[in-house]
Amino acid sequence: MNKTKDILVTGFALFSMFFGAGNLILPPYLGFNAGPDWLLVTLGFVITAVAIPIFGIIAHAKLQGTMYDFGKKVSPLFSSIFCLLVYGICIVLPSPRTASVTHEMAIAPFFNSSSLLTSTIYFVLVFIFAMNRSKVLDLLGKYLTPIIIVILLAIIGIAIFSSPDAIQPSQFNTPLVDGIMEGYQTFDAVAALVVGAVLIISINLNYPGSSTEKKQLIFKSGLLAGFGLFIIYTGLILAGSLNNTEFPFDVSRSELLLGLGNKTLGSAGAGLLSILIGLACFTTAVGIVTGTADYFKGVFKNSQTAYTITAIIGSLLGVVMGQFDVAFIIDIAIPALMFIYPITIILILLNIIPEKYASALVFRGVVIVSFIFSIPDFVKILMPSDTINAIIEVIPLGKFNLGWVLPSILMFVLLNMYKKFNSSNAS
Missing domain, CATH: 1.20.1740.10 (Amino acid/polyamine transporter I)
Structure with a gap:
């Protein structure tokens, strides 16, 4: 070879x-x-x-x-x-x-x-x-x-x-x-x-x-x-x-x-x-x-x-x-x-980080959050409305079609803190 x-x-x-x-x-x-x-x-x-x-x-x-x-x-x-x-x-x-x-x-x-x-x-x-x-x-x-x-x-x-x-x-x-x-x-x-x-x-x-x-x-x-x-x-x-x-x-x-x-x-x-x-x-x-x-x-x-x-x-x-x-x-x-890309990016990133930071709980939580916060971008293109625009304005980075980024990072950090807290209490 x-x-x-x-x-x-x-x-x-x-x-x-x-x-x-x-x-x-x-x-x-x-x-x-x-x-x-x-x-x-x-x-x-x-x-x-x-x-x-x-x-x-x-x-x-x-x-x-x-x-x-x-x-x-x-x-x-x-x-x-x-x-x-x-x-x-x-x-x-x-x-x-x-x-x-x-x-x-x-x-x-x-x-x-x-x-x-x-x-x-x-x-x-x-x-x-x-x-x-x-x-x-x-x-x-x-x-x-x-x-x-x-x-x-x-x-x-x-x-x-x-x-x-x-x-x-x-x-x-x-x-x-x-x-x-x-x-x-x-x-x-x-x-x-x-x-x-x-x-x-x-x-x-x-x-x-x-x-x-x-x-x-x-x-x-x-x-x-x-x-x-x-x-x-x-x-x-x-x-x-x-x-x-x-x-x-x-x-x-x-x-x-x-x-x-x-x-x-x-x-x-x-x-x-x-x-x-x-x-x-x-x-x-x-x-x-x-x-x-x-x-x-x-x-x-x-x-x-x-x-x-x-x-x-x-x-x-x-x-x-x-x-x-x-x-x-x-x-x-x-x-x-807009629908599939945020989830795809999250799955790629979660699969390359060390296992100890990417438990099944972290996978589920971060994927769910990224999906929820990508919905406004998806809906805005299919059915634009003032209500959707108002929601997007409130979400950090929402006006850039990146409203899913910060909530996903926050969920990742919180779930890993929760896991660490639970394991330290158990020991």
Whole structure:
């Protein structure tokens, strides 16, 4: 077992499963609107789109199980429902979004074909990859990811060093918070639970060695993927910021990325960017469909039939939802993200801290509180009203869509104090 090679291949594969549609089109647009505040939005974006997801991979390294293990301390029923929600959201929103981005940015500019044809061919290929389960890590890590990274670094480097001197002012009042919220849209925290489970099963299929060796491989490849994401996100945000005078104020996310590709890579830019978009989106879709199929295979007692049926359903849903344009999918994703993201972040963090601070009682209390205090954000988007706005104003950080943060921290501290008090009384 060549440890360095295994870490590189696994880290690259993990990077490619994280790096999909949102990861490409969100950072440049964030930088475009941030202007001189690009460093603050980068910090916010990195918190929710790099740090939390990599903590999720580290938690997977510790647990070496499935997504179910993240929530089982709350209760088996809760964990089962949570898994169903996460996998359901992933195959209905971020997975089809990859096909939609691919059509809008890589196919439509060159071919007069329908989005139905694009998404059908796209998800047939996703299904083929998912059915070659044992080869997924090698295919992604050895062949597809290096191409993605080379093209990205070329675009970023040229965009930064050939940018004009002037920068338009920031459009954000709270750039740090705006960066955090935009990081939600990458789905990376949720993706950490999905692709981390894919990683565990792939390593068990392909790599001999002890549990400790596998833990080290997951941990180090997670850090490598996180470093890659950090460099690429920072580069794309800076490129968007430094070039924000080059594009009209009402430019869309997709138009901005295409414009940067054409500006930096010239006549070859459109073709290379199309390859980049197609590969980046495709690797994420493979990770999501494979992860969902893995989960249901495990639920049905290691049934290959369950794996195949789930892969078919995931691919068919991708074809259907892939008909909608990118902006629409991003808009309908927001309520789902406001609902599922706080709980996901809490479960990731509770699973990486020492066991003595993360008892079943702490898990239950903190998850319940985070859920309750995230409800106003969810309701505000679905059914905005003065009453909901008044409630949000009262909750600390509520106006930033982060009303769940301080109550969750407070509950964590109180429950650990209660546990310590009880144990000291007992002794």
